[in-house]
Amino acid sequence: MGGDHAPGPEVEGAVAAVRERIAKVVLVGDEARLREALRKLDAPKDVAVRHASEVITMEDHPAHAAKSKKDSSMRVAFELAKRGEVDAVVSAGNSGAMMACGLFVMKRLHGVDRPGIVTTFPTRGGVCALIDMGANVECRPQTLAQFAVLGSVYARALHKKPRPRVGVLSNGEEAMKGTELTRNAHRLLAQNVEKDFEYVGYVEGRDIFGGDVDVVVTDGFTGNVVLKTSEGASQVLFELIREEIMRTAGGKLGALLLRGAFRRLKRTLDVDEYGGAPLIGVDGVAILCHGRANAKALKNGIRVAAEFAEDSLVASVSAAIAKHAALWPTDAAQASGS
Amino acid sequence: MGGDHAPGPEVEGAVAAVRERIAKVVLVGDEARLREALRKLDAPKDVAVRHASEVITMEDHPAHAAKSKKDSSMRVAFELAKRGEVDAVVSAGNSGAMMACGLFVMKRLHGVDRPGIVTTFPTRGGVCALIDMGANVECRPQTLAQFAVLGSVYARALHKKPRPRVGVLSNGEEAMKGTELTRNAHRLLAQNVEKDFEYVGYVEGRDIFGGDVDVVVTDGFTGNVVLKTSEGASQVLFELIREEIMRTAGGKLGALLLRGAFRRLKRTLDVDEYGGAPLIGVDGVAILCHGRANAKALKNGIRVAAEFAEDSLVASVSAAIAKHAALWPTDAAQASGS
Numbered sequence: 001m002g003g004d005h006a007p008g009p010e011v012e013g014a015v016a017a018v019r020e021r022i023a024k025v026v027l028v029g030d031e032a033r034l035r036e037a038l039r040k041l042d043a044p045k046d047v048a049v050r051h052a053s054e055v056i057t058m059e060d061h062p063a064h065a066a067k068s069k070k071d072s073s074m075r076v077a078f079e080l081a082k083r084g085e086v087d088a089v090v091s092a093g094n095s096g097a098m099m100a101c102g103l104f105v106m107k108r109l110h111g112v113d114r115p116g117i118v119t120t121f122p123t124r125g126g127v128c129a130l131i132d133m134g135a136n137v138e139c140r141p142q143t144l145a146q147f148a149v150l151g152s153v154y155a156r157a158l159h160k161k162p163r164p165r166v167g168v169l170s171n172g173e174e175a176m177k178g179t180e181l182t183r184n185a186h187r188l189l190a191q192n193v194e195k196d197f198e199y200v201g202y203v204e205g206r207d208i209f210g211g212d213v214d215v216v217v218t219d220g221f222t223g224n225v226v227l228k229t230s231e232g233a234s235q236v237l238f239e240l241i242r243e244e245i246m247r248t249a250g251g252k253l254g255a256l257l258l259r260g261a262f263r264r265l266k267r268t269l270d271v272d273e274y275g276g277a278p279l280i281g282v283d284g285v286a287i288l289c290h291g292r293a294n295a296k297a298l299k300n301g302i303r304v305a306a307e308f309a310e311d312s313l314v315a316s317v318s319a320a321i322a323k324h325a326a327l328w329p330t331d332a333a334q335a336s337g338s
Numbered sequence: 339m340g341g342d343h344a345p346g347p348e349v350e351g352a353v354a355a356v357r358e359r360i361a362k363v364v365l366v367g368d369e370a371r372l373r374e375a376l377r378k379l380d381a382p383k384d385v386a387v388r389h390a391s392e393v394i395t396m397e398d399h400p401a402h403a404a405k406s407k408k409d410s411s412m413r414v415a416f417e418l419a420k421r422g423e424v425d426a427v428v429s430a431g432n433s434g435a436m437m438a439c440g441l442f443v444m445k446r447l448h449g450v451d452r453p454g455i456v457t458t459f460p461t462r463g464g465v466c467a468l469i470d471m472g473a474n475v476e477c478r479p480q481t482l483a484q485f486a487v488l489g490s491v492y493a494r495a496l497h498k499k500p501r502p503r504v505g506v507l508s509n510g511e512e513a514m515k516g517t518e519l520t521r522n523a524h525r526l527l528a529q530n531v532e533k534d535f536e537y538v539g540y541v542e543g544r545d546i547f548g549g550d551v552d553v554v555v556t557d558g559f560t561g562n563v564v565l566k567t568s569e570g571a572s573q574v575l576f577e578l579i580r581e582e583i584m585r586t587a588g589g590k591l592g593a594l595l596l597r598g599a600f601r602r603l604k605r606t607l608d609v610d611e612y613g614g615a616p617l618i619g620v621d622g623v624a625i626l627c628h629g630r631a632n633a634k635a636l637k638n639g640i641r642v643a644a645e646f647a648e649d650s651l652v653a654s655v656s657a658a659i660a661k662h663a664a665l666w667p668t669d670a671a672q673a674s675g676s
Contacts, residue, residue, distance in 0.1 A: 061514060124574055134509055137517055171472055171562035176399060179475055179559050205566030209574040221517050224509035225543045225560055226567050232544030233568040234575050236462055241579075244599035254599070257592030261582035 001029035001055040001073040002093025004291040010092065011037040013298025018047055022299070023306040026086055028052050029073040052076040058291060062096025066104055074098065078105035081284045088285035088305035090276065092293045098279060098286060099135040106284035109314070111321045113143045113328075115281030117220075117288060118154045119227055124211035129155050129164075131217060133277060134224035141184035142328035144168060144217050148189055149324045150280040151215035152197035153317050158304065163196070164214035167203030169222060177202060181219065193326045275300030278308065280317060285309050339367035339393040339411040340431025342629040348430065349375035351636025356385055360637070361644040364424055366390050367411040390414040396629060400434025404442055412436065416443035419622045426623035426643035428614065430631040436617060436624060437473040444622035447652070449659045451481045451666075453619030455558075455626060456492045457565055462549035467493050467502075469555060471615060472562035479522035480666035482506060482555050486527055487662045488618045489553035490535035491655050496642065501534070502552035505541030507560060515540060519557065531664045613638030616646065618655060623647050 001007055007029055014025040015038070024046065027034045031051035038047055054072040056065045069075060074093050078101040080086045091098055095117065102115055116132035131151040136143060148166045155164035168185050170178040175186060182202070189199045203213050205226065218226070245255045276297065279286040285308045289301045308314075339345055345367055352363040353376070362384065365372045369389035376385055392410040394403045407413060415427045416439040429436055433455065440453055454470035469489040474481060486504045493502035506524050508516040513524060520540070527537045541551050543564065556564065583589040593600075614635065617624040623646045627639045646652075 059512070122574070122578075124577060137509065137515075169563060171475065171559050174397070177475075205563045205568075206570030206573070208567065209570040221509050222560060222563055225507060226563060228543030229546065229564050229567045230543075230571040232547040233571045235544070236460070236547040237572050237575055239462060240460075241599070245596060247599065250595045250598070254592040254595030257588045258583060258596070261579070261585065261589045261592075 001052070002057060002091065002097070003289070003293065004058070004092070006055075006092065007034055007037055009293060009295045009298055011043075012041060012295035013293075013302065014047060015041050015043045016295060016299045017302040018044055020299075022303050024048075025302065026050050026077075026080065028077040028080070029055070050076065050080065056094050056097045058094050060094060060097060062094060063100045065094070066097045066100030074101055075105065078102070078284075078286070081286070082106060087309035088287065090287045090289065090298065090301045090305050092289040092291055092298065092301075095134055095288055098288050102279045102282040102284070102286055106282040106286065109281055109283050109318050109321060111325060112150075112281040112317075113140065113146050115279050116143075116147050116150055117277050117279050118151060119223075119277045120159075121208055121230065123209045126211055127159055128208050128211075128213060129159065129215045130169075130208065130223055130226065131215065131280070132220040132223050133227050134220045135279070136220040138221075139181060139219040141181060141188055144181065144185035144219070145188040145328045146281070146321065147217045148197065148199065148215065149320050149327070150317060151217060153313070153320045154278065154280060155214045156196075157308065157311055157313055157316065159214065161214050163198055165198045165200050165212070166215040166217060167200045167207065167213045169208075169216050169218035169226070170202040170204065173202050173204065175202065185217070188327055191327060193324070195324060195327075196320060275302075275304040278304065278313075280313075281321075283314060285313060339390070340395060340429065340435070341627070341631060342396070342430070344393075344430065345372055345375055347631060347633045347636055349381075350379060350633035351631075351640065352385060353379050353381045354633060354637040355640040355644075356382055358637075360641050362386075363640065364388050364415075364418065366415040366418070367393075388414065388418065394432050394435045396432050398432060398435060400432055401438045403432070404435045404438030412439055413443065416440070416622075416624070419624070420444055425647035426625065428625045428627065428636065428639045428643050430627040430629055430636065430639075433472055433626055436626050440617045440620040440622070440624055444620040444624065447619055447621050447656050447659060449663060450488075450619040450655075451478065451484050453617050454481075454485050454488055455615050455617050456489060457561075457615045458497075459546055459568065461547045464549055465497055466546050466549075466551060467497065467553045468507075468546065468561055468564065469553065469618070470558040470561050471565050472558045473617070474558040476559075477519060477557040479519060479526055482519065482523035482557070483526040483666045484619070484659065485555045486535065486537065486553065487658050487665070488655060489555060491651070491658045492616065492618060493552045494534075495646070495649055495651055495654065497552065499552050501536055503536045503538050503550070504553040504555060505538045505545065505551045507546075507554050507556040507564070508540040508542065511540050511542065513540065523555070526665055529665060531662070533662060533665075534658060613640075613642035616642065616651075618651075619659075621652060623651060 026048040052073040054069045056072045077089045117135045118131045119133040131147045152164040276287040276289040287301045287305045364386040390411040392407045394410045418424045455473045456469045457471040469485045490502040583593045614625040614627040625639045625643045
């Protein structure tokens, strides 16, 4: 119920997922509104509805709302997952509250410092995963080191890359660059420990799109800035192209001839195709869709959620965190000063 | 001598600037190589050369090199400016060393916490300045508050915007978002103090390109990531467009008809037209060009340097810092705990 246009796209996406036999769906929220939306779509009878009386809004303080709004659609959905009544949660609501519900209800997996949210960028010839896209504004070095592990589990599972190349986002490639945080994270990841991924060191903003790195690790503040900067840069570029094209008759004819090319391109760049951003590191499957996500994006979010539940992504994350534990200090070791 | 292709583009840009009567130029560096490059261009006799035996490379540690390489072309150029033998320095060398030379040789202007480097982005219908693009990786809240003042002096002088709209880059528009640094900077800038600019609060990555903000303030780490992310996103978008267009015969014909539009667009987006990034807050004029800058970019860098020297930008910065001093705590006030 907390998406920008809820519950319209949510219900439509869910109905499409059920019709395409992607998953069974339980809609959580205002029962009257959900039933009405289902009726309008002439939905199959087996789309379940679970009433929740409250809504976490985009303006709510994430942690506070996740704690206090106990009957909010988001919180109730997470409770259903915790009790095993559903296998995954999909939401287009408040991303911070999603993180908070993950922490408070699903709980962190053993050994995980902070869960992270992964997003996917189109690149030269493929895709690149970025973690964290906004959940953790202030990070510790071990958080970033773990993001490398979490991101590579995701890249293996969703992008089918058996040994992902992982880099830490910095303001230059040389090891002396970066902040204290990135330098310490780099030191942890560069350790001579057997890894399920290839650590490539520092990468820069432009490398995200270059095709030479599969997972880019950064704190949630920088990750959010990267996501929105690239959205803004692409959008203004498209608008400038359109303006220039429409200035002349020849341009208009050219544009007509290029319609197919632009349509294919739009599909390549369409974030709705990627099916949302998973919250990784919690004991459950939770997929975050954009607040403005349309029905297609929500359906694809449900598809990814179903895949993750079927592939036991949570077990893979647990195993990967345990396997790479030598990369980061345990909090006990830190406390004793070693 | 420290640019990626030095001294070729530097000499060519300088000669063009002299021929177009933009400025008189002193080339600083290896005298034999500079004289040879001048001879090849059949340059006017009045392009001066000042020998310097060392070069600060891109791999050098900025502060260390700026201090120890006393006869480097960059350091010597800054010394010439300090002694008043030249009015401005233009370089395509190591940006960190440029910052360090600014600090050690030109020195900070009275009241300035840290100088910043400004860069310009094309936007919907205009341009937007971003400060800092990489000189200051770790910033204090008062540094960002001062960047708002420095950036608006620049936007007034170079972008001809009488009352720039200034925002602090964050991961959301709500005041509770951001890091401790951005929240404290926001608190300083939101004070009810008369300003020469309009403080608009937090802005997000996509707002840089939206046309509703004239100056975006951020730390040098994030600024550098923003700059390189937008370069990377635009470049991959252009490549995807080209690929899609070339797939079909109709597309190729369309591309032919659109040649003019793409050429005009390239000019709009051409960073070489913007003439480099000034280091603001030091007692002198210093313009940083991209390491890969071509002759045109260097000529435009010289043009901006000449404008700044003629318009007494340094005096404007001094006056603006003094005028807005109520925005930030003085270090003395901080030390006494007030």
